[in-house]
Structures are given as C-alpha cells and as structure tokens.
Amino acid sequence: MKNSSRRGFMGKAFGAITGVGAVASLYAMKRSWDPLPSVKAAGFTTLDMSTYKENELVTEKWRGKPIFILKQTTEMVKKAKSNPRDIERLVKVGDDYFMVCLGLCTHLGCIPGYHPEKKNFLCACHGGMYDFTGDVTKAPPPRGLDIPPFKIDGNKLVLGEEGSEYKKMLENGTTLRA
Template sequence: MKDSSRRGFMGKAFGAVAGVGAVASLYAMKKTWDPLPSVKAAGFTTLDMTAYEGNVLVTEKWRGKPVFVLKQTPEMVEFAKKKNELNRLIKVGNDYYMIVLGLCTHLGCIPGYDAEKKSFLCACHGGTYDSTAMVTKAPPPRGLDIPPFKVDGMKVVLGEEGPEYKKLLQEGVTLPV
C-alpha cells in the first residue's frame, strides 16, 4: 500500500515535470516558426505619384506583395462618384489614385487589368473588380485591400499608417493587412 502510493506520487511528479516541459517546448516550437525580425523589418516603399499616367496600371512591390497603382482619369473619377466609391481612392495633389494590394481577396491570386473595360479579372476563380478595385463578381468577398499608407506631399509611403489610412480603417473601407 505504502509502496503503491509512493509510486503514485512519483508518477504524478513526473507528469507535472513532463507537462511543464511539454508546454515550454510547444511555446519554443511555435516561436521558431514565427517570421524572423529581418523579415518583419523589411519594409517601406515610397512611391512618387507624379510618375503615373491615367488609366495605366503600374504594379509596385511592398513586403514582397504586388501593389496596384492606377491613376484615375476624369471619367473614372465620375464613375467612382456615381458608384459612391470615391472614398476608396487616395487624393494626392489634385489627382485621385487607386492604390491597393494586387492580391485577390478570395485566395490571393493576382488579378489582371483590362484598360479598355476598366476592370480587373482574377483568372483563378473568375472574380472581377471595377476601376476602384471594388468587387463586382464573386467569389471575392470584398474589394482589394488598401495597404497602410501615408501621403507626404506628392509622395506616398507604403507601410506607414497616415491619418488618411486610419480614417479608411475606421470607416471600414478597407481591412488591416
């Protein structure tokens, strides 16, 4: 009897030690899989907004992801006003720009732009977006996401959260990426 209760105690003691060890190991394993600091720190892209032309899609790169920049022509601005999507565009100087992550909000393929139809088509699952990158055909659940940005004169810095970006987040125009 005495023997077995001693054995029981040893079993429990081992269980406790092993439990602490298991939790600690899992924590270390989880942290080992985290993105490295060098990956996280790699980061800001500055765009010179004077370089773009109306209705010509330019793909920039930010954190390894494509960013679409589409300067809006007057007709495109009218279209955005009519569809009540002007808030999706970023005003720099006197012009409006669509600046979005070029990754389909469905599963992350890169949609292609058709300048004639002024619309994006994602070849993977057939989703489409208009010229403010608002979704016009499912499966994508929402328009293309707007990356964190800060307007600085005629420049836009991607990766920094300016007041304009924070406002968009608050109004739910875009989601944090």
C-alpha cells in the same frame, strides 16, 4: 500504502514536469515557425506619385506583394464620386486620385489583370472581377481588393505606415488591415 502514495506523488511530479516541458517545447516550436524579425522589418516602400500616367496600371512591390497603382482619369473620378463606396476607396494625393491596392485577389490570392479599355480587373483563377477602384463586381471574391497601410507625405506615398487617411478607411470598413 505509504509506499504507493509516495510512488503516486513521484508519478504526478514526473508528469507535471514533463507537461511543463512539453508545453514549453511546443511554444519554442511555434516561435521557430514565426516569420523572422528581418522579414518583418523588411520595410517601407516610398512611391513618388507624380510619376504615374492616367489609366495605366503600374505594379509596385511591398513586402514581396504586388501593389496596384492606378491613376484615375477625370471621367473615372466623376464616376467614382457618384458612388460613395467607390470614392472612399481612392487615395487623394495633391489634386489627383489613385487606386492603391494589394494586387492579390481576395478570393485565393491570384493576381488579377487590368483591362484599360473596359476599366476593370479580371482574376483568371476563378473568374472574380473588380472595378477601377478595386471594388468587387463579380464573385467569388468576398470583398474588394485590400488597401495596404499608407501615409501621404506631400507628393509621396509611404507604404507600411498607417496615416490618418488609412485609419479612416479601416474605421469605415473600406478595407481590412492587409
């Protein structure tokens, strides 16, 4: 009896130490799959907003992802102002309005194409559509194009930093944290 309880204790102690070791190794394995610090720190993109032309889509790159910049024409701004959902999506730098979006379809991440005459985006993968502010107009995408964190700095836009205008967009649900 004494022997078997000693054996039982040894077994439990052995099991407990193995368990701790197993959990610790799982944690190490999980951490090894994490994005590297160098990847995470791969920074901030600064854009000079005075260089863009109206109704001409320019694709910039931020953290390896395409960023759509579309300077709005006066007509587009007028149209957007008639719909509060649309105007809230636009970024105002100086006197100009811009659509600044992650150029990845919110369905499964393909890159939608822009049609300047129709002023809309079409994703070729599954037929999703967005208007010129990046708001979704045809399923399957569940929501408009996500807006990357930005900070307005005079005539410049810093991607990757969360300015007050971006925080407002998060609060009122215009975009998700991309």
